[in-house]
Each structure stands twice: as structure tokens, then as C-alpha cells.
Amino acid sequence: MDVNPYSVRTLVLRSGERLPVLIERTSGEPLFEPTVYSLSELRATNKASNTIDQTLRSIMHLHLFLHARNIELDERLRQNTILSLNELDDLVRYCKQRIVEQLSTDHFPSQARSPRRAKSESIRLVQSQTIAAGVKGHTAANRIRVIRD
Numbered sequence: 001m002d003v004n005p006y007s008v009r010t011l012v013l014r015s016g017e018r019l020p021v022l023i024e025r026t027s028g029e030p031l032f033e034p035t036v037y038s039l040s041e042l043r044a045t046n047k048a049s050n051t052i053d054q055t056l057r058s059i060m061h062l063h064l065f066l067h068a069r070n071i072e073l074d075e076r077l078r079q080n081t082i083l084s085l086n087e088l089d090d091l092v093r094y095c096k097q098r099i100v101e102q103l104s105t106d107h108f109p110s111q112a113r114s115p116r117r118a119k120s121e122s123i124r125l126v127q128s129q130t131i132a133a134g135v136k137g138h139t140a141a142n143r144i145r146v147i148r149d
Contacts, residue, residue, distance in 0.1 A: 004099060005067065006031075006060045008053055018049040022056040022063075034059045041149075058095075058146035064102055065094045095143040096134050 005026065011019045020038070021030040034056055042052045066073055069087070076082055083091065094102060134140075 004060075004064070004103060006063055008056045008060065010049065010053065019043070020049060020053040020056055022060055031063070034063075054142070055146050058143040061095055061099070061102075061143050062091075062147045064099070065091050068102070091147070092140075092144060095147070096140040098135055101134075 003025070005024060007023050007025050008020055009023055011021060013019060022034040022038075023030050037059070038052050038056060042055060047055075065071075069090070071083070071087070073082070097105075
């Protein structure tokens with residue numbers, strides 16, 4: 001998954017009001033559940049357009065996680081299960097990553113290695129890349145709160 005299959009777009013209504021929606025890029029259509037949530041819970045309580053946009057971006061992280069793990073949330077809800085404890089831990093780790101890292105780790109791209117590079121160099125390079133990645137703590141916490149809600 002190199003390209004994010006989801007996007008947040010802001011529609012400008014005739015009245016000039018801005019309405020962010022989470023869409024699926026392939027079809028260009030808004031996702032039903034996030035749209036209903038943003039209209040009934042966020043817009044109904046007079047949340048600002050930027051707040052709705054950030055909330056939908058957090059919901060996009062959930063959808064990316066579910067897509068990457070092949071989790072059908074609707075099916076799980078019908079079975080009265082949502083996520084296991086391991087999946088919740090994985091979701092928290094996922095929320096701490098930037099979308100770029102999520103897309104690259106979900107795809108597992110093959111990396112060409114130099115034949116001269118020693119194993120310790122490869123490990124050191126991977127570790128330094130892992131440490132640099134991520135978002136600030138409050139950003140991850142906001143994502144987790146939105147997903148919980």
C-alpha cells in the first residue's frame with residue numbers, strides 16, 4: 001500500500017460553510033460511517049471545520065489500521081467483538097506513527113542492500129530510522145481519543 005487509499009477533502013457548500021469529509025480515493029465517495037459521525041456528533045455540536053478535519057484524519061488512521069490488518073469491523077461488531085488486547089496495543093503503536101511510516105511498513109517494500117554493508121551497519125541504519133519516526137505524544141493521544149469516541 002504505497003498510496004493512502006483515503007483522503008480528507010473539504011466541501012464548500014453554497015452557504016460558504018466548509019464541510020470536511022473522509023473519502024475513499026478510488027471511488028471519490030465519502031465513507032458512510034465517518035460522514036454520519038461528523039454530521040451527527042461534530043457538526044451538530046458546532047465544532048469548527050478544522051476540528052472536524054482533524055477528527056476525520058484520526059478516523060482515517062483507524063481505517064488504515066483495519067485495512068492493513070484485514071479486520072472487518074462491521075463483522076466483528078455483529079459477533080459482539082471489536083478488537084483483541086493485542087490488536088488494541090498494535091492500534092496504539094499505529095497511532096504513534098506518521099501516515100508515511102504506516103503506508104511503508106504495511107507494504108513491506110523490498111530494499112536493495114549493498115553487498116559491502118555489514119550486518120551491524122544495516123541494523124544500525126534501521127534502528128536510527130525507527131527512532132526518528134513518529135508523531136508527538138499529544139497527537140497520538142488525540143488520535144486514540146477520537147478512535148475511542
